[in-house]
Amino acid sequence: MWKSSVKPVAAAEVREFDHEADVVVVGYGCAGAAAALDAQASGADVVLLERLSAGGGSAALSGGEIYLGGGTPVQQACGFDDSADDMEQFLLAALGPDADAEKVAAYSRGSREHFDWLVGHGVPFKESLWDSPTWVPPTDDGLMWMGEAAHPFAAAAAPAPRGHRVTSDGFGGKVLMQVLGEAVAKAGIPVHTDTGAQRLVTDVDGRVVGLVARREGRDVTYRARRGIVLTTGGFADNAAMVATHAPVLAGLPVNSDGGDDGRGIAMAQAAGAAVRNMAAGQVGITLVPGMAVRGMVVDERGQRFINEDVYPGLIGQAALFKHGLRVWVVLDEQAYEEVPEVERWGVRPHHVAETVAELEAEIGMPDGALQTSVAEYNRHAERGADPYFHKAERWLRPLRAPFAAIDVRRGMSAPEYGDTGGGAEVFTLGGLRTTTDGAVLDHDGVAIPGLYAAGRATSSMHARGYISGTSLGDGTYFGRRAGVAAAGLR
Ligand SMILES: Cc1cc2nc3c(=O)[nH]c(=O)nc-3n(C[C@H](O)[C@H](O)[C@H](O)COP(=O)(O)OP(=O)(O)OC[C@H]3O[C@@H](n4cnc5c(N)ncnc54)[C@H](O)[C@@H]3O)c2cc1C
Known part of the structure; x- marks a missing residue:
């Protein structure tokens, strides 16, 4: 330089x-x-x-x-x-x-x-x-x-x-x-x-x-x-x-x-x-933490890889270092609506579907991959548990139709900072x-x-x-x- x-x-x-x-x-x-x-x-x-x-x-x-x-x-x-x-x-x-x-x-x-x-x-x-x-x-x-x-x-x-x-x-x-x-x-x-x-x-x-x-x-x-x-x-x-x-x-x-x-x-x-x-590096992943914590963060095989209630920079590091930022926030309408407008930083779902099967097909995930993850997540969330990643009970609830997914690489509009794209903003x-x-x-x-x-x-x-x-x-x-x-x- x-x-x-x-x-x-x-x-x-x-x-x-x-x-x-x-x-x-x-x-x-x-x-x-x-x-x-x-x-x-x-x-x-x-x-x-x-x-x-x-x-x-x-x-x-x-x-x-x-x-x-x-x-x-x-x-x-x-x-x-x-x-x-x-x-x-x-x-x-x-x-x-x-x-x-x-x-x-x-x-x-x-x-x-x-x-x-x-x-x-x-x-x-x-x-x-x-x-x-x-x-x-x-x-x-x-x-x-x-x-x-x-x-x-x-x-x-x-x-x-x-x-x-x-x-x-x-x-x-x-x-x-x-x-x-x-x-x-x-x-x-x-x-x-x-x-x-x-x-x-x-x-x-x-x-x-x-x-x-x-x-x-x-x-x-x-x-x-x-x-x-x-x-x-x-x-x-x-x-x-x-x-x-x-x-x-x-x-x-x-x-x-x-x-x-x-x-x-x-x-x-x-x-x-x-x-x-x-x-x-710090990885400021372009997801809204309030949405992620109410849903699931999944990789391109539809699998979760972290508990969504950790500091979001740690989600970012895991997403970048292990998954090349090819990750999605999967949530339902209730979860999206629960996040106040002022906290959404302009993020809207990129995929909406009545069934998880439709959602995974739209995203391009392997047939059954996301369906298995959501079924497992819901089965345990029903009784307030997350035996895979141990997200706190406070954030656990079975996800119900209609479903939505957000591609984090599409970015968001941070207040005072403008549009952030590319999936993450980093510093050393x-x-x-x-x-x-x-x-x-x-x-x-x-x-x-x-x-x-x-x-x-x-x-x-x-x-x-x-x-x-x-x-x-x-x-x-x-x-x-x-x-x-x-x-x-x-
Ligand atoms: C949008 C945003 C949000 C953030 N939010 C947080 C947060 O909430 N909490 C947190 O802990 N961190 C946050 N960070 C990170 C944090 O701001 C930086 O890591 C921190 O400011 C680093 O402090 P510093 O004093 O080392 O460097 P800086 O604050 O960047 O200051 C370095 C200064 O050195 C000057 N300089 C550089 N080279 C030379 C040179 N050769 N000669 C003379 N001057 C020079 C630069 O012009 C600059 O003014 C955020 C960063 C951004 C961009």
Whole structure:
């Protein structure tokens, strides 16, 4: 995607630096804002660079869901007990296998304090629960389930809803970034916009001491007396990097602000940084969770492959990785009608039939395939059971004529985001290998002096799994830790 070199420049080649600060934070999304705020609060003088003409990043477009727990005031007000241990066990199960256990533990233990930090900066959360699977609640409710009560997670940890949604009349990311932006401005942190970092500057010992950026067609140099924090987002918009590292995501629409070009990751790799879990991705499958949970999600052989009450991104991962997104939501008229219009995101059935036999023929499934699945599903649903996938009894009911099917590849119209087609929108979860304090590690597992990172530029807590809220959550939480460490306080 980029043409210019990402190789580090030797400090000796930089005659004079144009700018100097203790900590240089690169990328003004949620991780960058948090890193800058806590680096400055630690006594460092900070400059925040942003390639575009304003901050926000993908964070400003996001749903504003932040995964928090351990007994936050919002959880308590909604009547839920929670503990850091249960949060940790859930995240290990949902983000794994091979989730970063140290980061998951730190994040879960730090979650209550992180909630206070967010609220302290003015991030609003309403003390009310949205109690049905969804991507983003159509109300301004502040708490939502992320599949914690679903099989197999309910057995791993006592369930509690931990999706904390920034109060908004739609997607809450814009509110989050507006509030963090006000905090950055109030703290007097200089923001250099239209300034895209291109290459790191390293000294003879391999320490990262600065960077070269491009502004208005010119090279601009920055010296970082204590450290650089890379918070440049992921690489989902870089087709070449995706093809190399995460080919299963290649060609799919991307869920980002369009700027996830991976440059920050590549700059650090060129300076010796290691990466982790580069093949992992969030798969925002284009189905309406409220419809899926009331019906069945089936593959092209008419077979279910997951319990439909898990976090819908996990349905997306299973659908993409195992079934190439050739999946359908099968439901009946009652199930469709039960989902309020505002939650349907423009989705209407693509096939309608009086019998399951007609429906499977219309879709092009093998004769009898879907009929067998629906008969089995109904037989057990009759007594509130799902012995195949263990969907919660609350969502089980025999499906009755007339039947309908939705082809997820036909997409939907997400509010504030427009039409989404192709079956899923994805972003990458892999990135730089870092410590819990954001130090970027080399291939020997040794911290590269002077270099820190957070947010989607890192692999952070995730392995193959994903739960909504862990991006804004880990970006801000580990961004803060990286900022403090870069300031020299850890
Ligand atoms: C529609 C949508 C909904 C989402 N909903 C949620 C949700 O509800 N909860 C959740 O947790 N996650 C959600 N996400 C994902 C989440 O928004 C991102 O994963 C998160 O914003 C990543 O944070 P970040 O700070 O690492 O990167 P970003 O927020 O993308 O910020 C990176 C910034 O770095 C800048 N930058 C990049 N390269 C350079 C460079 N070389 N020099 C200078 N600046 C640079 C970019 O311009 C950008 O401003 C959603 C994403 C989308 C698109």
